[in-house]
Amino acid sequence: MTFRLRPLLALLIAFSVAITGTAAAQSAADMGASAPRKVSELPLKPTDTQADAALISAHLLTRFHYDAQPLDEAMSQKIYNLYFKLLDSEKVFFTQEDMANFAKYKDQFGNEIWNKDLNGPFDIFNQYILRAIDRMTYARSLLKQGFDFNSNDTYNTDRKNADWPKNKAELDDLWRKRTMNDWLRLKLAGKTDDEIRKTLDKRYSGYIDRTKQLDGEDAFQTFMTAYANSTDPHTDYLGPRAAENFDISMKLSLEGIGAQLQARDDYTIILSLIPGGPAAKSGKFKPGDRIIAVGQGTDGPMVDVVGARIDDVTNLIRGKTGTTVRVEIWPADAGQDGKYETVTLVRDKIKLEDSAAKKRVIDINEGGVDRKIGVIELPMFYSDFGARSEGDKDFKSATRDVAKLLAELKAEGVQGVVMDLRNNGGGSLYEANELTGLFIGKGPVVQVRDARGQVSVQGDDDTDMVWSGPLAVLVNRGTASASEIFSAAIQDYGRGLIIGTPTFGKGTVQTLIDLNRFASDPNSNPNYGALKMTVQEFFRVNGGSTQLKGVTPDMLFPTTGDDKDFGESTYDNALPWTQIPPADYKPVADVKAYLPQLELMHDNRVATSPAWQLMLDEIAQYKKLADNTTISLNYDQRQAERKQLDAVQADFRARHKAIDGNASVDADIDDQIDDGLNPNERSVKSELKEEEEAKKAPDPELHEAAHILYDALGLIHADPKLAAEVLPHGGKALADTSSAPASAASTPAVVH
Known part of the structure; x- marks a missing residue:
């Protein structure tokens, strides 16, 4: 099995699901003694522990790897290239001017690991945070005046082979087009300008908040993943958080309350409950409930988790079987002035x-x-x-x-x-x-x-x-x-x-x-x-x-x-x-x-199988859309393309219904077309419904x-x-x- 770290932008966009699970390295009491991180202080700096971990990894990789390679200048250049691919795979944060300034590190990463000096990769990561915040802030500023969709501008959705923007002016133009496309998708879905501004401003500010929560472990994890993956595609470094999740995935069991969590806005919410787990058995939780605070034991202090990273909230809720945790929630069906509820649970072993x-x-x-x-x-x-x-x-x-x-x-x-x-x-x-x-x-x-x-x-x-x-x-x-x-x-x-x-x-x-x-x-x-x-x-x-x-x-x-x-x-x-x-x-x-x-x-x-032919037509449509990476930012052209696509999808739905009578394909057309939203911007109810319908979908x-x-x-x-x-x-x-x-x-x- 291969667990690969996604590029950081994708991580920030997803930053969503975790499962309350096995006990962390600290005891539950220790975890409850300190509040989760909210905003990391820049510049992030490497720790002695991380320098030791990198050195130990280097000794193992250069001596015992199946295809052992020296950690020299050549390997340093491989790490350098992959590090930037992980940080900025779409080349939307750094410019050619930035890359010229970073070039001094290109063949030095090996020396830094051997000398236990990780300031180079951390310097790059700190600059990444600043650039990401700057870009999202710029995108927010564009929302004030709106856009003219009568031009012939186009936007390339696949930039992995593109050049770095030459300078800030070229980068600004790139982000103008990215933001235009976000706006246009919502406009085509029937949203008003005020609704679009509200949705996108909330989206971009959320990216900024999550970027500010990136910490030294994220920096080290990304850099060490770049080193490990440079030796071969399936060698990985797993930081403490990643190692614990890997262990859970192999055992298919965990110790916790049995709830699947998701980050939404400033809250960690209950996405679903694992049958038979303490949370489900309590009858006190339901999808959409927001977690406000977590306390250890029957009388430990309640730690505020509003605005906290989801992995920090998970660590507070995780713990050994038989231990007690208190979870304060804002029920999903409560209004803005709804009353918070505190639920006391005894952790147990959960089978996934x-x-x-x-x-x-x-x-x-x-x-x-x-x-x-x-x-x-x-x-x-x-x-x-x-x-x-x-x-x-x-x-x-x-x-x-x-x-x-x-x-x-x-x-x-x-x-x-x-x-x-x-x-x-x-x-x-x-x-x-x-x-x-x-x-x-x-x-x-x-x-x-x-x-x-x-x-x-x-x-x-x-x-x-x-x-x-x-x-x-x-x-x-x-x-x-x-x-x-x-x-x-x-x-x-x-x-x-x-x-x-x-x-x-x-x-x-x-x-x-x-x-x-x-x-x-x-x-x-x-x-x-x-x-x-x-x-x-x-x-x-x-x-x-x-x-x-x-x-x-x-x-x-x-x-x-x-x-x-x-x-x-x-x-x-x-x-x-x-x-x-x-x-x-x-x-x-x-x-x-x-x-x-x-x-x-x-x-x-x-x-002669209608179901098989439908599958072939759907595959052909998927390939056509996947190959089209340059899209128009002209409203009339996009609207015409959307109508064509809607007609194709409507035909697919009608054919599905004729073949299998699946009720899910008879849904309102608004549920089938692009609504311009990211997954965690839709309601929990609609997200769970979509998952259920996917499970019931025909499988030719x-x-x-x-x-x-x-x-x-x-x-x-x-x-x-x-x-x-x-x-x-x-x-x-x-x-x-x-x-x-x-x-x-x-x-x-x-x-x-």
Whole structure:
């Protein structure tokens, strides 16, 4: 799995969702003793702890990284370029004059790290804050007089390959056009000038407030991410805040009150409640409630959190199971003079089931023949290694969850299974090995090569095949790392059909290193964060690599065209594709035996499928809009373009309704068109409604994958000889009834 820091502008715009979670390094009582930061004092300065963390990271990266590179002038230049890409990827804050002044740092970052002097990167970050505030202030000033939309001005929405503006005058013109476009979007949505001024002034002032809250940890996190990502795309530095969130994502559990939070204006609000959590059980919270203050224990002081960063509010609410927290809220349905309410909660362990494996059954009837196809959606290969090593019998594991779901699907009478790994970014290497064993039984799954060139073969040695019936794996460009290991093994063993679009192409293994282990004084309790470092490369059992090339499906679906912007091949410093000798393995079946027949049946079906044709038309429209990066700032032209787009969307909605009768597509047209607002400017109710409707939306790719398995079952039933080729065990059983759980043996926490 890859966690990458977004450019700072995107971070400021999003700056939204957090989940109240695991205990922070401080105790709850300590956290309650000090108020959250509101406005950082400039200039931000590096700390000794950060200088130590950078030095420790440099020693590890230059000695133990899979592709270790010296921290010299060449690497310094790579860091310099990526640092500015993270800070100002669209080139809307700095000018060529600024960059000329910064050039003195271009080959010095390595020396600064070795000398424990981080003043250079902090100087740049301080200048970034000033420039960002200046630009937003300038944008606010433009709102007073409004704009003339009768000109032939245009605005380029994609500036990643643009030049830096030459000077302030050119930068001002760029921001004039940016602000014009923001205004024009709202104007086209029917807003009055006064409404537009109010909305945009609030938006820009919010950016300014959040920029002022950026602190030294943000500066250090951004700089160290630039260093880590300069070694390879998947090595990352995780500061204390990021390391904690990474831990939560892998365990799929946390300790807290069970509420999803979002930053809105000066408040942190309740976005949603996690079922079964203390907040939900209390019956005192609802979406939209604003958090005013937080207190620790039954009588600790209440800390005002209005205007505070969302991660600071989260840290105040997080804490160990069994401890008490008091949350003062301004109810969503209370008026301006509404009464605040204080709710006392006891923190508990919360399971994040939304990210866990889920199942469903698709019933297909064709020609009077009914068949059930089971679907297992796996968002990531999660594992709670800590709970596993402590002997917790209920530790969270992707393999154990999938084994349980397979048993349930068998009991429901499914005849084929689709593993949906779309947008599964990876996770635990151990889980990838074990989960593959559920479908192939014992045997090698992946080959791993370390920095010394030594190759080891890893696999599942103690799990019997849990599912031996027809299998398909649905993948897309977002399928990466551990999910590519699984998909490649299923393909190499001939065990199932890989369906979809080519995958991401990540073929490296990372390990998470707690930098606190390297403190010179173990009693000093430093908080250096963690380094997620590439230490190995993995290869398929057939000897090939998924690096760069990914996994090519047996049956290809249409692509959205995002491969030019998304995937391993888009990184300048990605490792090259290589191969090694194959492992000693034996395919358990050969799905290629009926692949030509299935492709023909698929082609014939989708050629006359209204749903499939609609999907193709929507993809074509998406590509058209994505390729159009230069937009007009002329009102009449934009209005004409909007009417054309509205007509296209109306046609899509009508076709959706005719196909599936989905009530969500019959919504008012105003809910479907661009309203000019950012996500956190819409009502919480409408945002949650949109999320719910997205979950209910038709999924033609998934249903076609299920239909392909339906066809496969028909061919298997009609031809015992073919069944013996395409299914394990000679096709003697369409579904193995065993449901043995995966092994709970301890293993190093290697992640992707």
